[in-house]
Ligand SMILES: Nc1nc2c(c(=O)[nH]1)N[C@H]1C(S)=C(S)[C@@H](COP(=O)(O)O)O[C@H]1N2
């Protein structure tokens with residue numbers, strides 16, 4: 001073979017490969033665009049990327065989940081979705097290359113991806129059944145058909161070849177393959193799937209918009225039992241300390257929802273049923289708004305919070321006392337002979353959280369919360385209704401977007417996180433945190449304010465002590481206590497001397513029990529140990 005022929009053959013193969021890869025990408029893009037549109041008709045959560053992402057979250061080992069939350073914080077879900085899109089793009093490229101040679105196999109590969117998406121969507125805890133497979137299936141069918149068609153255009157047109165053989169795509173005249181057909185099909189597909197995707201987005205947006213409007217129209221009635229004002233001495237004026245009340249916009253968010261549920265309250269209700277329930281209830285949002293409401297300051301903390309971590313916040317909640325509602329349904333706590341010791345709360349996105357019935361009914365202010373810091377719950381924090389139970393970590397008490405409460409036993413049912421290795425019961429551990437100075441700060445010598453917060457919800461905080469290096473423990477100045485369900489600020493002026501110093505804090509709770517020095521991991525029932533901060537005084 002002459003050099004010239006060999007070069008043109010290679011160029012032809014290269015060109016076909018590149019166009020094949022492009023076809024693959026286009027097929028993937030089209031599949032996602034169509035799926036987006038179909039999911040708008042089915043359910044936004046059934047879209048392939050959200051479904052695969054959700055299924056991945058369900059199956060991620062706890063250690064990796066904790067790592068992701070720690071490394072990416074609130075962006076963890078964005079990173080996950082970008083990761084999925086990246087992987088999909090790579091596979092689409094590969095399938096396109098494959099299709100350029102074996103177009104049936106390449107197209108079948110697209111269908112395989114549709115099957116994965118469909119499986120993920122139907123296996124999610126909030127799946128409504130086979131219907132959830134539709135976005136992935138329809139998207140994949142269209143994507144596969146497109147790839148099959150585009151790959152067909154890449155093949156040499158059957159013709160009586162002259163002595164030089166069919167011309168490659170870059171050969172003179174380019175008549176060896178259907179360039180025009182390819183371009184037309186590719187541009188049409190790109191435009192149509194962009195249109196489908198945008199239309200799908202717009203339809204999702206319209207649903208969300210209805211929920212946003214409905215929330216805007218809500219006016220919370222004044223509580224029949226208001227919280228007493230936060231005592232003036234509860235908030236210290238130290239720069240860098242966490243504010244006593246956490247603004248909603250700064251309140252930490254931990255959940256498994258890739259898309260924040262946007263519930264329209266008029267099509268929402270809450271059901272209470274199960275063992276020992278003599279009168280099952282179904283309540284509308286308006287029913288709840290008409291009940292006597294109480295207002296309470298409560299600190300919420302996450303079991304995934306590392307020592308010194310950010311997943312803690314205090315808000316003024318307004319809601320319906322849960323114990324009273326349960327009593328209306330005939331529920332008795334186990335200590336009075338009730339058969340159910342676990343309350344399983346289920347959210348509109350299929351999350352389940354198990355709470356001890358005894359804790360909810362022992363007189364503490366367990367709430368079905370409707371309001372947070374003077375406004376209806378923000379969507380990210382559970383609109384229209386969520387639970388809040390003082391003294392328990394969020395994963396065993398604070399169900400957002402709640403729609404079902406079932407009375408059962410701990411023996412009979414394990415909730416979502418319990419199935420994944422977390423403890424069935426998880427009262428909050430006593431913790432204290434140094435907010436200022438920040439780790440690795442370089443303050444000037446002289447008086448430096450060490451300050452932070454300490455919490456032991458429902459037991460309260462009675463003492464906070466601070467130690468510099470291996471020196472003696474010194475009592476910090478405690479801010480006034482709001483209630484024993486809230487955290488407490490503290491501060492201590494320190495005469496800082498040049499050099500590196502380790503600052504350590506520990507607290508004692510309202511039962512007189514000191515915070516343990518023993519370091520444990522967050523799994524299975526919350527991190528323990530003292531928080532230390534290393535600073536270099538200049
Ligand atoms: N529906 C639902 N509710 C949920 C969760 C969730 O993933 N889904 N996460 C729980 C956890 S682990 C915590 S710590 C709190 C966090 O509440 P926040 O995001 O309002 O701070 O919500 C709880 N309620």
Ligand SMILES: [Mo]
Pocket residue numbers: 254301302303304393394395
């Ligand atoms: Mo949590």
